[in-house]
Amino acid sequence: MSAEIAGAAIDPFARFPPPAADGYATHEVMNQATPLTGHNAFTGDRLLTEIAARDQAGWADKLLAEAGATVASARVAELAREANRHTPELRTHDRFGHRIDEIAFHPAWHELMSLAIGHGTHSLAWTATRPGGHVARGLLSYLWNQGESGICCPLGMTYSAIPALRLQPDLAAVWEPFVVSTHYDATPAPMQRKAGGTVGMTLTEKQAGSDLRATQTTARPAGTRRGPGEAYLIDGHKWFFSAPQSDLFVTLAQTDRGLSCFLLPGWLPDGTRNRLLIQRLKDKCGNKSNASSEIEYRGALGWLVGEEGQGIKVALAMTHLTRLDFAIGSAGLMRRAVSEAIHHATSRRAFQKRLIDQPLMQNVVADLALEVEAATLLAFRLARAVDDEQAGDAAAGLLVRIGTPVGKFWNCKRAVGVVHEALECHGGNGFIEEGPMARLYREAPLNGIWEGSGNIIALDVLRAAARSPDSVPAFIAELRQAKGGDRRLDRMVERLQDELSSAREPEARGRRIVEQMAIALQASLLIRHSPQALADAFCVTRLGGDQGAVYGSLPAGLDQRAIVERARLTDAQAARDV
Known part of the structure; x- marks a missing residue:
């Protein structure tokens, strides 16, 4: 047996050169988003x-x-x-x-x-x-x-x-x-x-x-x-x-x-x-x-x-503010989910284009961003009303009483769908525990249960309307601050006033009534405070009926890019391959 063969028998790897340091790499990691960190969630919003x-x-x-x-x-x-x-x-x-x-x-x-x-x-x-x-x-x-x-x-x-x-x-x-x-x-x-x-x-x-x-x-x-x-x-x-x-x-x-x-x-x-x-x-x-x-x-x-x-009366002094905090918290949760979706869709490419530039993805993200803006405006209008009430504004107190459960009901309900759709924007990456989306997904339904689930909150709105009759005119007056801004909202406010004064099976219609109240208030706030592209899109889809059953079904003719850019964090780190 030759020395070469004998050596090989002892060490079968002796005839092969050692692998390079990156010898196990089969590909270059690319076209992946970076973590959405290092920005400022306040000044960038x-x-x-x-x-x-x-x-x-x-x-x-x-x-x-x-x-x-x-x-x-x-x-x-x-x-x-x-x-x-x-x-x-x-x-x-x-x-x-x-x-x-x-x-x-x-x-x-x-x-x-x-x-x-x-x-x-x-x-x-x-x-x-x-x-x-x-x-x-x-x-x-x-x-x-x-x-x-x-x-x-x-x-x-x-x-x-x-x-x-x-x-x-x-x-x-x-x-x-x-x-x-x-x-x-x-x-x-x-x-x-x-x-x-x-x-x-x-x-x-x-x-x-x-x-x-x-x-x-x-x-x-x-x-x-x-x-x-x-x-x-x-x-x-x-x-x-x-x-x-x-x-x-x-x-x-x-x-x-x-x-x-x-x-x-x-x-x-x-x-x-x-x-x-x-x-x-x-x-x-x-x-x-x-x-x-x-x-x-x-x-x-x-x-x-x-x-x-008087225990329930005392406890309500606390639960009114916990419900406000759930309306705010659900809006914040939605904001994080949509920020992650925008960052991912901006960072990743498919079919020679960024995901955010693909028409269907842009439609989805714009629809989600519209929901977040509306939810955030709703929550903070109620927070402002609490400040005004404590400053002695009686009308603000009436708005707090009837509006807080409206905000809690609607924002908590919408959070589930928004977070789910934002997770789907990531594909399989969104379902992995190493990133934040899976955690946000599990978190999303909880605020809708704490401090009264949907039926209890809807009934609380009806009780406020019945026991504090002045709260209904106060709520309608808030909606009418946007009067003339969109004819669809003006018509909806008239219908709501009739609905809230009707005695026909109010409990059975409770969820429908509260949903309409929330959407009308959001529309009023968007018309007064947001760019026209967002107000128009909201009124067309949420008031005009031109909206599908899922996010991402905005009709043609809306400025989707403007809606997405409005929601984009101004100082979020740019993707490396954009």
């Missing part, structure tokens, strides 16, 4: 900067620009992914067997919370000393819903709890400075040992769902005194207990005088957990980074807010 200037929130531009850069950073993108990959864990006992009922979060969650609370996303409406506080805080919420929706649940509940807290001034004096603090402190400890905290809300029970009057949880005076601000002991259960790591909770329980509202601390002054036992965490379809749970009260300490028997 024409619509948001217009809203801030028009609705008296320009004083917050610096803060909003800082938040816009943060939520669009590569760092927040990675934190959001990590917080959803490493979901919260329940620790019921310590290693010695003591009951602790704590939630363990990944460090990414805490960093996200610290950033958002540092911006005042939970509190700016209450700490601002200028007009436009609710608009400015709403803009922060809109931005952070683009960063990571999971943290927006505790932020939104903390924001909306302040009116309920203020109904009991002695409790507000103690707790309000603590919960509006911009210092995030995740320590599981009583408020006396912390620099700031958050508020959760827990109303729903197994047997009751949205029927709060069917609540079984009970409360009894802890001592000889009873009444507003006094201590009670609470026994019962809650089926959806949001953000169980919070420092303070708004909850409902029955006393012998009826359904009542209580503030319940998460920890007692001696450092022990209040007597609420976390039974398990919910395994949810989406909103994975946020903890939701089932709990039992076993003699938990709480303080009565307002009079006994």
